[in-house]
Amino acid sequence: MVKRTRFDGESCPVARSVDVVGDWWSLLIVRDAFDGSRRFGDFQRSLGVAKNILSARLRGLIDNGILEHTDADYVLTAKGEALFPVIVALRQWGEAFAFEPREPHSELLDRRDGKPLRPLEIHAADGRSITPAETEVRKLDR
Template sequence: MVKRTRFDAEPCPVARSVDAIGDWWSLLIVRDAFDGSRRFGDFQRGLGIAKNILTARLRGLVDAGILDRQPAADGSPYQEYVLTPRGRDLFPVVVALRQWGERHFFEPGEPRSELLDRRDGKPLAPLEIRAADGRRVEAPETEVRKVPEGE
């Protein structure tokens, strides 16, 4: 069996985040949790994922503090998976991926799911990165200050 590379001790926030999310199945599970899926069967039907893979990914998301297991709200003997505050903080990530995909992988007028504001039924404005003073910032206007080797 191939050993998975771990990034949980890396000084890079992107590497640690990827380590916690794991893979595309995990991110799609988070997406479905935002869409209201809560039970194992909901995730399995919605994603068409094999049960053993889903079990492993749900366990990983619970272990990473992204999802929590709790008794079913309807009083049935089932368990439900709910987003924790850490998991809910992934909302901008999911929206950013969605908007990037809309821009780059759909032809104009091609049918696709839409993320709408419940209040007015309109699509969300494109996400923008802002500096501390409020101005819009693009990638070339930023820099990463890396941790010196050995620290």
Template sequence: MVKRTRLNESDCPVARSVDAIGDWWSLLIVRDLLEGNRRFGEIQRSLGVAKNILTARLRGLVDGGVLEVVPASDGSAYHEYALTPKGRDLFNVIVALRQWGEAHFFDPGEPHSEMLDRRHGRPLRALEVHSFDGRRLGPDDTVVNKVDHPGDVPPK
């Protein structure tokens, strides 16, 4: 079996985030919790994933502080999964992936699920990235400031 490369000590926030999430099943689990599926059986039915894979992903998300195990909301002896504040902060990531998918993987007019504003029942506006002064930013408007590591030789 190939050993998974760990990125949890990388100086790149994207790498650390991908390391924490682990794989695509985990993002779909977070999506399901955002949609209100909280019990193992509900999540398993929604995803159609094998129970052993779901168990491992749920355990990893709990261990990583993305989910927590809570008593069942109906007072039964079962337990449910709930997003922690760290997990709820993935909302923007899920919305961004959803909007990217809508823009690039569906033909015009092709039906698909959509996320609506609960209060008004209307689709969400596209997410945008803005500078500190409110300007809309795109990839050409940003730069990544890399961390210098001790022993790095500066470029000539």
């Protein structure tokens, strides 16, 4: 078996985040938890993943403080709930680029009015919308 590269010692927050939730099964488990899945069987039915893989990913999410296991339920922690913007960003990117025009797909709706969410925007500290060209990464000297 190939040994997985670890990024938990990296100074880059993206690398460390990917180390925790970067594989597709983990992100899809988190998505399903936001959608109301709580039990092992719920996740397995939704994902169609092998039990051993699902068990390993659930254990990893628990070990990293994203899910907690209470009785028979898997519940998002505050750290897990903080992934909501990440899941929404992936969903909105997929809606824009992973489907043909007018191809049907699931939608994330506001429970209060039944309408889709506005596209996420990134804002500077002063509140203005900001693009990638208007940002820079200050890397640590090594």
